[in-house]
Amino acid sequence: MSNRFAVVLAAGQGTRMKSKLYKVLHPVCGKPMVQHVVDHISELGMQKVVTIVGHGAEMVKQQLGTSSEYALQAEQLGxxxxxMQAQPLLEGKKGVTLVICGDTPLITTETIAALLAHHEKMDAKATVLTAYIDEPFGYGRIVRNAEGHVERIVEQKDASEExxxxxxxxxxxxxFDNELLFQALSHVSNENAQGEFYLPDVVEILKSQxxxxxxxxxxxxEETLGVNDRIALSQAEHIMRKRINRKHMINGVTIIDPANTYISADAVIGNDTVLHPGTVIEGKTIIASDCQIGPNTTIKDCQIGMRxxxxxxxxxxxxxxxxxxxxxxxxxRPDSVIGDEVRVGNFVEIKKAVFGKGSKASHLSYIGDAxxxxxxxxxCGSITVNYDGKNKFKTVVEDGAFIGCNSNLIAPVTVGKGAYVAAGSTITDDVPASALSIARARQVNKEQYVDKLNSKKNS
Incomplete structure (x- = not known):
């Protein structure tokens, strides 16, 4: 196998998207289009990946990081x-260069690998990835010769009836053969209606040589779909979602309603887990086996244990x-660690808190920085009062403690091991282990008060 390089075209703004976000950064199943492309390429052991950036260059670089090198196309001329902007990084190197658009998120690693293998097997100097389509209006046609090689690529406007x-x-x-690619690029002309330099012309040049x-x-x-507007973006999302869901179902995940279940491209889900309708799994979430998720549940960038x-x-x-x-x-909420056998019930909010094994917050509570x-x-109604208007403070509740309903724990505060806090208390000082803390006003009953009040109203 020869050396392999890749050039990812990601410089266009994508005006048809009508968006402040640059085209290749629009997500498909939770991941930017260009990231899909680079991830697929990276699985093939490329010696060098060069992404051509232009509009939104810094944002694209931030997204791809060290998975690619970069070349700037300051002016988009085809x-x-x-x-050609990759010339300083690739010129003179022996090997094969893949050129691919950053707005083709559906292309698979398997198809790219097959394209490269075919190119090397045929000892070709250029190979075009093609597809068959019943209604090819608008696409360049592939004209093959008697040997099955590419004779030429004919654009729609230049094609004959045949x-x-x-x-x-x-x-x-x-x-492309990398060395011949950059030699041929120097002969490409922009003498056309658009005044641009077109890559298919390299195919014509190599053929003529x-x-x-x-x-x-x-x-x-479907793999070759290029996303140029929101309609195509929706189509790509639909196709990829079906592909992702199918993969998980083949691997033993039950998806009750695949049409209403949304799983990111990077999610990992164990077998015998059941996903109910309305489930949204985002980012690099990992869900273990035998779980029940949903309905109408969103999980983002989490690790979920078994059962x-x-x-x-x-x-x-x-x-x-x-x-x-x-x-x-x-x-x-983020930065929470929920231990084994914990129960978190209805209308409970947890933020940046650690829960030990077997603990419960069953109803109507806020537990933050704890x-x-x-x-x-x-x-029910337990609250860690963690914010004084300027700083956040931590609450500690040790093993086996019991916090009564409608209790406020004013941080920083510690409730000791096995301690009890009486319902309705506002705790401002530490509670020793095994103590009962009562922090509320003593009850006073004023008998016949209502009768006296009503008498005054009626007089």
């Missing part, structure tokens, strides 16, 4: 001009243990 009947089209993805130019036809046109149930709740950037029961209508030990019971 696809050939874009590839050529217009050809249904094999150019997808805009290519393989007697080099083998071949084509590899993918069996799935955990999360119903009608929102959980983000947190770690959830085994045999946990969350919801309905709970909100687990460390909750094991086997703690937080009664």
């Amino acid at each position: 696809t050939a001009h874009a590839v 050529e217009l009947r050809i249904c094999e089209i150019n997808t805009g993805t290519y393989c 007697g080099h083998i130019v071949t084509a590899y036809q993918t069996s799935n046109f 955990t149930e999360i119903r009608q709740s929102h959980v983000s950037d947190s770690k959830i243990g085994n045999d946990v029961n969350i919801g309905p209508f709970a909100h687990i 460390e909750i030990g094991s086997d703690v019971n937080l009664g």
